[in-house]
Amino acid sequence: MKLALVGDIGGTNARFALWNNGQIKSVKTLAAADFASPELAIGHYLSSLGLAPDTLSNLCLGCAGPVSGENFRFTNNHWTLNRTAFRQALELDNLLLINDFTAMALGMTRLRESERIQICPGAAESGSPSLVIGPGTGLGVSTLLPDDKDQWRVLSGEGGHVDLPIGSLREAALWQQLFGELGHVRAEDILSGSGLTRLYRSICALDKHVPQLSTPAEISAAALAGDPVAEEVLSLFCIWLGRVTGNNVLTMGTRGGVYIVGGVIPRFATFFQSSGFADSLCSKGSMSHYLKGVPVWLVTAEYPGLEGAGVALQQMLESASNFPGR
Template structure:
């Protein structure tokens, strides 16, 4: 038996699946803290299916953190990996390690209509890049580029660490408050789970409110229940995401569309749809017309990272046509 397997490993959980006939199957989620090494987690996954590492030939892992060299340390968990030792331990013929947001971007090529919600209408321009952006633990940003035929490549980067853009006097006042606390204000400092809490505290400090909400879930729940401070905070979050995404489209020429990914925005999808995101995305002065007609989708698919890892492995194992 020759098996191909994919994984999507974050700070808390490791998701694994078999990749067979160009689709994922037998998806399992395992807490990283339960296993001393990624090898043990993979062996446990295979054992749960009545399989062993001897059945496995090829593996692609999407890993949180910069991927380069022989040794890799996972971001926000205790796992480390040496490529050569890892391959020997599992008896692999092929091992592919990619950044988790590269896997996420490639997963956009596998989306079905029921796995996304259209936020801004428009038509993708064939042959042009697409922007993939997602608030979560941090702010991930990648550019998905058509590479001829049915192949794709991803331009990874650190777009979550760009300076936070300012587009109004209210935002400028909040930026000053954030700057007083942080010294340098990145997009990720607002557009992430912890960033939502930081933005809430900045609004409270600026307006003289006593903060009583302490988690992203509490803030979004209060906003959906009509709490006026939480409503403004969540509105500003959506507006700032639009500004950063619009900057990304201008920078990369991403007229193929924008994909909003990650677990944060789907929790308040209806609020997001009616927020100022769309107007702030296109509010670029003399270049506002460039953003008009660029489609934007909110991704609700369950396992785009695993799907993308499968695409990456398939492309690596199947040479491009001459």
């Protein structure tokens, strides 16, 4: 029997699952660093299920980085991929590569109410696009658009690499500190797991504290325990995320709602709910009214990227069956 496989490959982890009857099955998470190539990781995944590589027919991978052309280099890990060689190696009938945040955005179409937490109240504007944004190994940003054929389209980009916006004198001072270290300060340089550590070091340097913490997990735990420096790190992180999110809502008109995804925020979800995120999201001067009432949810679903890769694969196969000559 020929199988369909979906993957969600980020900078750190590669998640794989079988896609069967519109559902993900047999999910496994592998460390990208443990494999020299995605082909080897997929071979290991199939072997762990007692399956041979030639049992695959269709494959969709959500990949960290801009997806175009014959050759693809993953962002934030060492993997590369040549479409033709990859397809031949796995004997695939169909290979679909999409940006990992395209997959993440499509995953929002399958959320249950129990898999999201309301952060900002409001009513989603019917027919309007939605924003999907999330700090993880990097900062992903995508726009989800409904169409008139009961399908979904995604505008993917590299929004995590926009310039970090400044909204206060304190932020300006920290930006100068960061600029001295990095030269060019992107949103992702702060709004990511490693960004928490970078922001902590910058605050310590600016205020002449001796750093005591070295990992995002330590910083989050210390902040929740009341450490004032770590608490400012989380507070500014949430404020900056609100500022970047608000800029994206204004740019793309995403009044269909905002989905906060990724592995960072759920570690301090209660703190995030009462943080300055909501105020900084709406603090846009004469356009502040535009953002009030835009609903924001924190997504707690376990595998939205895999679900979205399945949606993308299913839409592609349905389109091919409807237009077999294409």
